[in-house]
Amino acid sequence: MKEDSGPQRPGIAIPGRQGANASAGESSATAGWDYSPAPETAKVAIADRYDLFINGKFIAPKTRKYFASINPANEQVLSEIAEAGAADVDAAVRAAKAAQPKWARLKPSERAKFIFRIARRIQERARELAVLETMDGGKPITESRDVDIPLAAQHFFYHAGWADKLQHAFGSAGEKASRDHGRDKKRRIRNSKLGTSPSPVGVCGQIIPWNFPILMAAWKLAPALACGNTCVLKPAETTSLTALRLAEILQEIDFPPGVVNIITGAGATGQAMVNHPSIDKIAFTGSTEVGKLIAKACASTDKKLTLELGGKSPNIIFEDASIDQAIEGIVSGIYFNQGHVCCAGSRLFVAESILDEVISKLTQRMTSLRLGDPLDKNTDVGAINSKAQLATIHRYLEAGTSEGAQLHEGYGSATPLPSKGYWCRPCFFTGVQPSHIIAREEIFGPVLAVMSFRTPEEAILRANNTPYGLAAGVWTHKGSKMFDIARKLKAGVIWCNTFNKFDAASPFGGFKESGFGREGGLHGLRGYVRF
Ligand code: NDP
Numbered sequence: 001m002k003e004d005s006g007p008q009r010p011g012i013a014i015p016g017r018q019g020a021n022a023s024a025g026e027s028s029a030t031a032g033w034d035y036s037p038a039p040e041t042a043k044v045a046i047a048d049r050y051d052l053f054i055n056g057k058f059i060a061p062k063t064r065k066y067f068a069s070i071n072p073a074n075e076q077v078l079s080e081i082a083e084a085g086a087a088d089v090d091a092a093v094r095a096a097k098a099a100q101p102k103w104a105r106l107k108p109s110e111r112a113k114f115i116f117r118i119a120r121r122i123q124e125r126a127r128e129l130a131v132l133e134t135m136d137g138g139k140p141i142t143e144s145r146d147v148d149i150p151l152a153a154q155h156f157f158y159h160a161g162w163a164d165k166l167q168h169a170f171g172s173a174g175e176k177a178s179r180d181h182g183r184d185k186k187r188r189i190r191n192s193k194l195g196t197s198p199s200p201v202g203v204c205g206q207i208i209p210w211n212f213p214i215l216m217a218a219w220k221l222a223p224a225l226a227c228g229n230t231c232v233l234k235p236a237e238t239t240s241l242t243a244l245r246l247a248e249i250l251q252e253i254d255f256p257p258g259v260v261n262i263i264t265g266a267g268a269t270g271q272a273m274v275n276h277p278s279i280d281k282i283a284f285t286g287s288t289e290v291g292k293l294i295a296k297a298c299a300s301t302d303k304k305l306t307l308e309l310g311g312k313s314p315n316i317i318f319e320d321a322s323i324d325q326a327i328e329g330i331v332s333g334i335y336f337n338q339g340h341v342c343c344a345g346s347r348l349f350v351a352e353s354i355l356d357e358v359i360s361k362l363t364q365r366m367t368s369l370r371l372g373d374p375l376d377k378n379t380d381v382g383a384i385n386s387k388a389q390l391a392t393i394h395r396y397l398e399a400g401t402s403e404g405a406q407l408h409e410g411y412g413s414a415t416p417l418p419s420k421g422y423w424c425r426p427c428f429f430t431g432v433q434p435s436h437i438i439a440r441e442e443i444f445g446p447v448l449a450v451m452s453f454r455t456p457e458e459a460i461l462r463a464n465n466t467p468y469g470l471a472a473g474v475w476t477h478k479g480s481k482m483f484d485i486a487r488k489l490k491a492g493v494i495w496c497n498t499f500n501k502f503d504a505a506s507p508f509g510g511f512k513e514s515g516f517g518r519e520g521g522l523h524g525l526r527g528y529v530r531f
Helices: 086-105 108-124 126-137 139-162 171-180 185-194 214-225 241-252 267-274 288-299 323-339 352-366 387-402 457-463 479-488 521-528
Strands: 053-056 058-059 065-069 077-082 203-209 230-233 260-262 281-286 306-307 316-317 347-351 407-411 427-430 447-453 473-474 493-496
Touching: 053 086, 053 241, 058 139, 058 407, 077 241, 086 203, 086 230, 086 260, 086 267, 108 126, 108 139, 108 214, 108 241, 126 139, 126 241, 139 214, 203 214, 214 230, 214 241, 214 281, 214 521, 230 267, 241 260, 267 281, 267 288, 281 288, 281 521, 288 306, 316 323, 316 457, 323 347, 323 352, 323 447, 323 473, 347 352, 347 457, 352 427, 352 447, 387 407, 387 447, 447 457, 457 479, 473 479, 479 493
Parallel strands: 203 230, 203 281, 230 260, 281 306, 316 347, 316 473, 347 447, 427 447, 473 493
Antiparallel strands: 053 058, 053 260, 065 077, 407 427
């Protein structure tokens, strides 16, 4: 902490202040206590150029094209990334197809060891990965360090544990087949013909978004590998660097070539994967719009498909909730990762009797959110991932205002934003009608729509009044009410008196336009086996 003149509130940033970290390196000039800068000091080596990772080697793209990867906090080019075309996709798929039988035949406990090694190496290189993730994507270093990287490692650890237990994983049929194993060969063969023995799907094409790059890679790769599949993974155009670091890790641990192939590129690369005839399964996380295109493309094929798509998740605060605790849940629900979260609690429903109190406390809490340099350990709200996403968020802010809702900006609207990079103040709208665009569409930014309700029935009706069904939050002191409401909400994940909590053992996925299939837990394995 350092002391300026003016009112003293140790540990709390003063509204309207221009903190040390407020402008990503610009000077501070206002009164009050403030945090001293706490920059992450680890330096990370970033190559000038990255190639495609196919069959265990980095190779130049046949397209000979590269695109720039930009640090969204300062607009500096971090590196040039290879753009894979259809021929590159084909090379990656061929490598995966050639490697698949051997990987599937490998003793499951040996497969587990390889997956375990990935997890250990992620842990060992955690600090470097966190810094890289933050530089590439704009999220605060504390989030990369404490959430993304540890969870990515956890997914590999968790799924390493399943690799030699798949027979047990799928209930009595699996158990029966397992009991028969080695005792009665004929029965075993009969059982597997009857479809009781899980076998891998084959080659999995996995397309991931830019909001949790290495974590989404782990969500996709770990279960696929545990089940004996091989993979072609495409990270999002704006955030390829940690997936490519993962490729380096695979080389370091002598991972069998061709089992994991990482190809970079934009939407056209993803499209070429979806249309490739030798890919047996597509696993996609991203927008509902692209998810629908992928579903159409796969409909006339025998590809397996799982889709984890958008959301407009309700966060419901009842009058008997602990309001201070709920305020923290609201903040983490919508401002975590700048709101670039598919399950963000972007629609807040507050019991009418406590609406004024919640808004007043939320307004106060938001004055202490620190926006700025994502590599500063005091930062709460980092940079918006890309210029395009910032433009999308601005369109929604304009739509909300023009439809008559009132915009409230946190982090002191008088405080200038950093002059370079892509920034959006955390904010919320009041006076929102369910028909407003900001109450219906996924914004994918730090923008909250606040609405109220009078009865639990109305809360449920309004919460379910959306084409999405990914997640929901319920805040109440009463256990019976919690379970009653949770049962009536149409959402794949429901958090009670908390929000945005994830675990590798807990299945994640949606209903309706939020997609189908689950990731994590036993349910997540189901998408990577055939019977
Ligand atoms: P997309 O759905 O376009 O991107 C997700 C992934 O799919 C990326 O790897 C992307 O490649 C790839 N992709 C894009 N087009 C195709 C295609 N036709 N076939 C196959 N793969 C494709 O999300 P955007 O990045 O464009 O973001 C747009 C909006 O989507 C956001 O504003 C947000 O609302 C929402 N979104 C939702 C996410 C969620 O998890 N719910 C995640 C990301 C975005 P590339 O990025 O390289 O173009």
